[in-house]
Amino acid sequence: MEHGGWNFKILDVDLSDRRIKEKKLDLETARKFLGGRGLGVKILCDASQKHGVFEAFSEENPLVFAVGPLTGLAPMSGRHVVVSKSPLTGTIFDSSAGGFFGVELKFAGYDAVVVRGRAEHLVYLEIEDEHCEIKDAEFLKCSNVTETSVKLGRGGRKVACIGRAGERLVRFANIMSDVHHACGRGGLGAVMGFKNLKAVVVRASRERKAWWKHNGIADAEKFEEAKEDMMRLLRASPVLKALSYYGTAALVNLVNYMRIMPTHNFRRSFFAAAENLSGETIREKYELRSRSCYGCFVACKHFTKSGVKIPEYETLWAFGANCGNADLEKIVKANELCDDYGIDTISCGGTLACYFELTGRFDTTASEGGVVSGSGQEIVELVRKIGERKSIGAELAEGSLRFATNRGRRELSMSVKGLELPGYDPRGVFGQALAYATSNRGGCHLRAYMVSLEIVGKPKLVNRLTFDGKAALVVIFQNLAAAIDSLVLCKFSSFALSEEEYARVLSAVTSLDYKAEDLLNIGERIWSLERMFNLKHLGRLEDTLPERFFESLDEEGFEKALREYYHLREWSANGVPTRAEGLHC
C-alpha cells in the first residue's frame, strides 16, 4: 500500500439540510496535520475563514469527530478526538477519549466526521461502513448516557452520545463514548445538544476491519520492529505500571505529599484527609477489575466488582479536596452521575468549589482535614441539579466564571480563559503555571503536562519552583502534546516514549519519512493555528492566572517567562503569531 494510516475520506454531514457528503482528505493536509486534533483544528479554521466569527451555539460551528493515522494500529491508539468551538471558553476546543468508538470509525473508513448545521428535532447519526444515515432520536429525548448507549449499541455498534446535560446545554457537558469514556472539559456535549444530535453510532463490517489489519500499514516489517521497540519501553515504564495498578488515583498521595493539591477552591494546597481518597485506600476498599481501551495493555480504568467506575485522580480531587469532601463513596456516586448525565467532573467540581466559597462554606470550617461536613451529600445533589438544570443547578450549569461574575465575585472562579483549573496547584509547579496561562483551551493540564517533569520526574526531573527555563519546556511539551493528539495516541504513552519512537512508527504506517523534529513542527503548526482562531474569535487573550495565585506567586518572574514564551513562539510582544506561513483562519 502506498500510504497507510489514513482513509483519505471525510464524512461531511449538514444537519440543517440533511445533506451527507463524502469528501476527500488530501495527502498534503494529512501530511501536515496528521489527523485527530490537527485535522479538526484545520477544519474549524476553514469554517472560520468561510463564515467569519461564529458562536459556539450556532449553525456555523462545526463539530468534528476525528481519528488519526495511528488509530487502531499502534500501541495505545484506541482513541478519537472531538473538535469544535467551546461554549464554555469561546476558544477552539479539542477533547479526546479512549475506548472503542474511534477505532470503529477508522475501520469503517473515515478519518473524520464533520457535523454542521442544526437538526430541527433530536436525531442521531448512524454509520455503517460507507452507509450513513440521519435518524430520528426523539425516542431518546431526556435519556441519559447509559440508557442511550444500551439502546443504540446493539449488535456491536459503538456509540458516542450525550446525556441530559448535553441536551440542556450545560456549558461543561461531555460527549461520552462506550458508556464510560468522556470527551470532556469544554462542553462539546452542549454543542451536540445545540445541534440536536443525540449520538453518533458506528459499525465497521468484519471485512473492513480485516482490510485494515492486512492493508492499513504501508511497511509491515518496519512497523513490527517499531512496535516491538515501543512495547519494550512501555512495558518497562514504572509510571505505566503504577497506572495499571492504581489508575490515575495513584496521584492522590503524591500530589498531596508535594503540597500541590488544591483544597477549598485553591485556598490551600494540602488536604489532610487525602489518604481517604488515595489509590492505595481504593485498592483496599474495593475489589477492582480493570478494563482497557482498544488493544491497550495498561488498562488504567478500574471498576468495582459490581461494575461501578472508580473515579480518575482529577475527579477524586475535584469532588474531594477542592470541595473539602473526604467521603469517597459520595465521590464515586457523583462521578457515576456525571458520566450518566454527561458532565465534566473537573469543571463541575471547580464550579461547586467556587459556589461553596462564595456561600461561605469554607469560612467556618475548622474541622479536621479541612473537611466541610455534609459536603459529600451536597455534591451529589448539586450534580443532579446541574444535570437537570434545576434551581441552583441552572446557574451552576453556566460554569464557575459566568456564575461568579453574575454574583459579582468574578475573582472566585479558579479558571483560565473560563476553563476550571485541574488538580495541580500552580504555586508549587511553576512550569505548569505557565502552561495553564498559555493553554489554547484554557485551564488545562493536558496541553502541556509539566507535572510530568516537575513532580513525576519523567522524562527528567526539573526544579518545580522556578520560572527559569520553563518557557522553552512548555513550548516543547505543548507542541508534542498537539502531535500526540493528532496521531492519535494516548498521552500516557509519553511517560515511556519519546518523539523518536512516534516518528518511527508513523513512518512505518504511512510510508512517509517523519523525523522526530517533524512531529514537533506539526505540533507547532497546530498550536499557531489554534492561537490564530482564538485571537480572531475572542480578540485579545488573557494569558494569565486567577489573581489569588499572585498573592504568593512571583508575578514578575511569571511575566518574564510569559514574554520569553512569546519570543520562543516567534509571536509579537503581545502574543500574536507573526510568522504563520500558509496558515489561515
Added chain:
Amino acid sequence: MEHGGWNFKILDVDLSDRRIKEKKLDLETARKFLGGRGLGVKILCDASQKHGVFEAFSEENPLVFAVGPLTGLAPMSGRHVVVSKSPLTGTIFDSSAGGFFGVELKFAGYDAVVVRGRAEHLVYLEIEDEHCEIKDAEFLKCSNVTETSVKLGRGGRKVACIGRAGERLVRFANIMSDVHHACGRGGLGAVMGFKNLKAVVVRASRERKAWWKHNGIADAEKFEEAKEDMMRLLRASPVLKALSYYGTAALVNLVNYMRIMPTHNFRRSFFAAAENLSGETIREKYELRSRSCYGCFVACKHFTKSGVKIPEYETLWAFGANCGNADLEKIVKANELCDDYGIDTISCGGTLACYFELTGRFDTTASEGGVVSGSGQEIVELVRKIGERKSIGAELAEGSLRFATNRGRRELSMSVKGLELPGYDPRGVFGQALAYATSNRGGCHLRAYMVSLEIVGKPKLVNRLTFDGKAALVVIFQNLAAAIDSLVLCKFSSFALSEEEYARVLSAVTSLDYKAEDLLNIGERIWSLERMFNLKHLGRLEDTLPERFFESLDEEGFEKALREYYHLREWSANGVPTRAEGLHC
C-alpha cells in the same frame, strides 16, 4: 546491615614518607557527597584548604581513586573515578573508567585510596583486603600499559597503571585499568607519573567478595525490586541496544548527518568520508566480539577476533574527521598505541589537528571527502613521538593550547580551559556549546551531554539551534552527571533511567531515604565546590569558546544564556558562587 553501600574506610597513602593510614569515612560526608567524584572533590578541596593553591605537579596535589555506594551492586556500576588537579587544565579534574578495578577496590574494603606526596623512585601500590604495601617498580620503568598490566595482574589482581606517557608527564596521559579502560582527558596519568607511582594493584579475597554480596545491601528486598525496574528500562532502551551492537561508533553517521562532525580542526562540520569510519562499516569489516565491564549487559566495547580494540566514537572522530583522515586501520592502530602508552585520544587528536592546521596541512587539501593524503600514517607516527616525548612529540605532549601559544597561534587550539573539545561541533548544538563553556573540567561532553537532548532526542528532543531555555537544562544535566559520577554508575544508564530510579536503588542499598531532588542537590553541591576550587586555583575563569565559533555562532545569545546560567546557579554576575552553605575550599 544499618548502612549498606559504603565501607566507611579510606586508604590514605603518603609516598613521600611512605606512610599508610586507614581513615574513617564519616556518614555525614558519605551522605552528602556519595562517593566517586563527589568524595574525590571533597578530599581535593580539603587539601586546598590545608595547603592553599598548589600545582598539579606537586607533592601537595592528592590523587584520589574512589568508588561509590552503588559500585559493584547496581546495574552498570562497574566503574571507578580518579580525582586530582589536572596538569593540562589547572582545574580540579575527575575522570572515570569502567572495567573491574573499581569493583575489586570496593570489595577489598575501601571507598577511596588517596595518594599524596611523591616517591623517590618508581613504586606501585599493592592492596589485598586490609593489607597495603608500597612496592618497588623500577623493573617496570618505561614499560607500557599492556606489559605492566600483565606483569602486575597475576592471580586475578586488578591493575590501574600508567604507560610511558604518564611517566614522561605527557599532559594528557591516561591512567589505564584492566588494560583497556581509560581514565582520560585531563592528564591524571601524568600526576601519577610525577608521583613516581607506576600502578595501583588490588585484590579482594573471596571472603570479602562474598561478604559484600551478602551484607553490602541494607534492604535486599527493596533492592531487588528497584534493580528489576531498572533492568526493564535498561533493556528496553533503543539507545543502549545500539550501543550494544555498534558501540559508540554508532554515532559516526548520526553526528555527520546532523552536520556537527568537527572536521579539519573544527574548520568544517561535515566529513564526506565519514562512512568509512562508521559503526556500520566497522561491523562489515571486522568480525567483532564484545566485552563488558563488571556485570554489565550492554557490553559496549568491541574487539576484533584477534583482540584489537575498536576505537570509540570520539577516537574515530579525533583521529579521523578532525585530522582529515579516512583510514580506519590507521585509527585502530593509533588507538592501540594510545591505550598502550596511556594517552588520551581526544586531546591527542585535537592537538594533532591543531598541529596540522598550524603547519598548513588543511589549506592545500581540496581532495575528496576532506581527506588529507598520508595523514593516517603520520598520525600513527606522531602518537608514538608523543608517547616517547621525542622531537615534535615533546612539544605536542604539552597539549594544543600550550603548543599553539608557544607557536604564537593560540587561536588554533580548539579547547576550553585548555582541554581539547570532543566531537560535537558547538555551532550545531547550542546547549552543548553552553555546556562546553561552563564545564568545570574544560572542553568536555560528559559534564552535561546535551547532545542527548539535542541530537539523540533522549529523554526528549529539544531544538538544538537556540540558546533559549538551555541554561536551565545545562544546570540540570551538570548536576545529574555529577550525581551519577558519585554513585558511581555508567552515564550510559541515563539514556534509560531517570533520577527516580537512581534514588530508589540508592535508598535500598544505603537504607537512607534519597529522593530524586536529593540527587540533583548533591550534584549541585559538588559542582559548586569544583567551581570554588577552580576560582581559587586559577583566578577568574574563562567560560567561553574558541573565537572561531563566534564567527557564525550568535555571541549575544550565548552571553545572555551564560548570564542566565550564572543566575540559575545563584552565582554572582561574574560567575562566583555566593551561596555555598558549609562548602569550603
